[in-house]
Amino acid sequence: MGEKLLCLSNGHGEDAIAVRILQRLQEHPQTPELAALPLVGEGRAYEQVPEVPIVGPVKTMPSGGFVYMDGRELWRDVRGGLLGLTWAQWRVVRKWGKQGGKILAVGDIVPLLMAWLSGAPYCFVGTAKSEYYLRDEIGPLQRQSWFERLESWSGCVYLPWERALMRSKRCLAVFPRDGLTTERLQEMGIRAYNLGNPMMDGLEAKPVVAKGEQGRAxxxxxxxxxxxxxxxxxxxxxxxxxxxxxxxxxxxxxxxxxxxxxxxxxxxxxxxxxxxxxxxxxxxxxxxxxxxxxxxxxxxxxxxxxxxxxxxxxxxxxxxxxxxxxxxxxxxxxxxxxxxxxxxxxxxxxxxxxxxxxxxxxxxxxxxxxxxxxxxxxxxxxxxxxxxxxxxxxxxxxGLPGAGERIAKDVLQLLFGVE
The missing domain is CATH 3.40.50.2000 (Glycogen Phosphorylase B;)
Structure with a gap:
């Protein structure tokens, strides 16, 4: 059909979630041409979808992707070539957008920002943030220090600039990781859909035997x-x-x-x-x-x-x-x-x-x-x-298993008009 979809992800867990969605997309008879670009690490998870090429440079950084944990880790990554790698990846993404491709961003603000900068239409699977970090179904969680309380200053776990990227006319859907986060984003005027979390796909639980059975292993x-x-x-x-x-x-x-x-x-x-x-x-x-x-x-x-x-x-x-x-x-x-x-x-x-x-x-x-x-x-x-x-x-x-299939279906419909 001549359509193309580039999947951006940034981390091992995010890569795995992206792969689950790509596998469901591959099953559709009208799927677009698929490609991937892992922004962090070498993207080993994508080996599960060998038909999906990695279309840009990849490299494992000294921090392993945990730069937000420690400023020293960030400096080690910069010395290890982070800026050059990011610039090269950005050029690939920008070229993809100019050639009429579309983007599925999986992870946090990094792939989301890349998708926005590409100029292409995109969807975002938000894996890193949840309203549960700030509140539960009853109300806000008690936080100890003023710095911790500052985390909820904008009224949502997603900060105003992240929400701005989600509100873009080119962002056709946001798939948060849980229902509580979806509800909050919907209240803020974002096209968010609660379709579940792909990390649960293929993990059906066996019945748990009664815990009082002391003889059982x-x-x-x-x-x-x-x-x-x-x-x-x-x-x-x-x-x-x-x-x-x-x-x-x-x-x-x-x-x-x-x-x-x-x-x-x-x-x-x-x-x-x-x-x-x-x-x-x-x-x-x-x-x-x-x-x-x-x-x-x-x-x-x-x-x-x-x-x-x-x-x-x-x-x-x-x-x-x-x-x-x-x-x-x-x-x-x-x-x-x-x-x-x-x-x-x-x-x-x-x-x-x-x-x-x-x-x-x-x-x-x-x-x-x-x-x-x-x-x-x-x-x-x-x-x-x-x-x-x-x-x-x-x-x-x-959430329930099957989110990968549900998200794939919405991506095809919203980005490509495929029912």
Whole structure:
């Protein structure tokens, strides 16, 4: 049909969300010519859609995309060529707009601004911001310092200049990450649509067995994050937490599933397991359909490290000990509790955990450190009513599966007039 759509995204989680939408677009008989440009990192997620070419320069920066966490990280990125990379990417986007292409921006203000500067019609999938950071269904959240209260000065989590980019006549739709954010943007005159969050696509939850069943193996998911060396430091802390849970649970069988990002070297993870007494085993670990998974045992516990069965790990686990970003949100969206404590960063710091706690509400249970995890696990096992509240909260904040397909349908209709 001669039409073209460029997908801009900025970060690993954003790339993954973009891929889910692109996959649904590919299924449509009248889909436009598709292309992608990951603005942060190398865009490995786009390998899942090999027919969609990456049409501009990509590069992994020293910060890994977390420049907003620390001014020193930004300076390291500038020295690593950030300005030259951004300029080269901008030239690609501008050329795309001049040639009559259209744009789908996924992420935060960076792809949104790029889309606006292109001169092309565009849609925006807002993955980074949520009204839940500022309020819940009852009202504004209590914030401690004047600086924290300043975050809500404009009456919306999206700042006036971000809303201006969304109000542009060329911005034909905004797809926020949840219903609360959609309602606020609609009140401010923005064409926002509540279609759900694509990060939940393909993650249907299995029924959770009653928590009072003390004889059943408790299944815990470990999420150390995807960035090294931070993930290795987080892993050490997670194993300390598991050690405490094993001691507290006594003779109850324990199954531990570790979802490790593809591409990470597993050697440091295995070395840490050995240091904590876990021994390699050939025993099967329930819930992991991954021939490459490495399996370990210790006392009454079985543990599997998998880099291929992320969705299975999320589905099978009863609860998670999580020092991750997007993966934690996906787990909570299945209606399950996650326990978190601050790591050393640069991503999963105390400030990040606090912000994630506002985003996810009571589904994320924050404790000071790994030593306190066992007590929370015990309380969760003894309180089915708490579980029910957590389940309802998680599903409300992350939405139902199928958002990728719904967004793809609207993008085709609004940008290309395809029914």
């Amino acid at each position: 408790l299944t815990i998911l470990l999420l150390p994050g995807s960035r090294v060396p931070e993930a290795h430091r987080n892993w050490e802390q997670l194993l300390r937490a598991v050690d405490g849970v094993q001691q507290a649970q006594g003779n109850r069988p324990l199954t531990v599933l570790a979802a490790i990002a593809p591409g990470l070297n597993l050697e440091p993870f295995v070395e840490a397991l050995n240091a904590y007494g876990w021994q390699s085993t050939t025993k099967g670990v329930p819930g992991v359909d991954d021939e490459q998974a490495q399996r370990f045992s210790f006392n009454q516990g079985l543990l599997a490290i998998s880099q291929q069965s992320f969705a299975d790990c999320l589905r099978q686990a009863d609860l998670a000990i999580a020092l991750a970003g997007t993966a934690t949100e996906q787990f909570v969206g299945l209606g399950k509790p996650a326990i978190a404590f601050p790591g050393e960063g640069p991503q999963y710091t105390a400030a990040f955990a606090e912000a994630q706690g506002r985003l996810l509400g009571q589904s994320l249970i924050r404790v000071p450190g790994p030593e306190q995890v066992a007590d929370v696990v015990q309380r969760l096992l003894q309180d089915p009513d708490w579980h029910q509240l957590i389940a309802e909260n998680g599903r409300r904040r992350l």
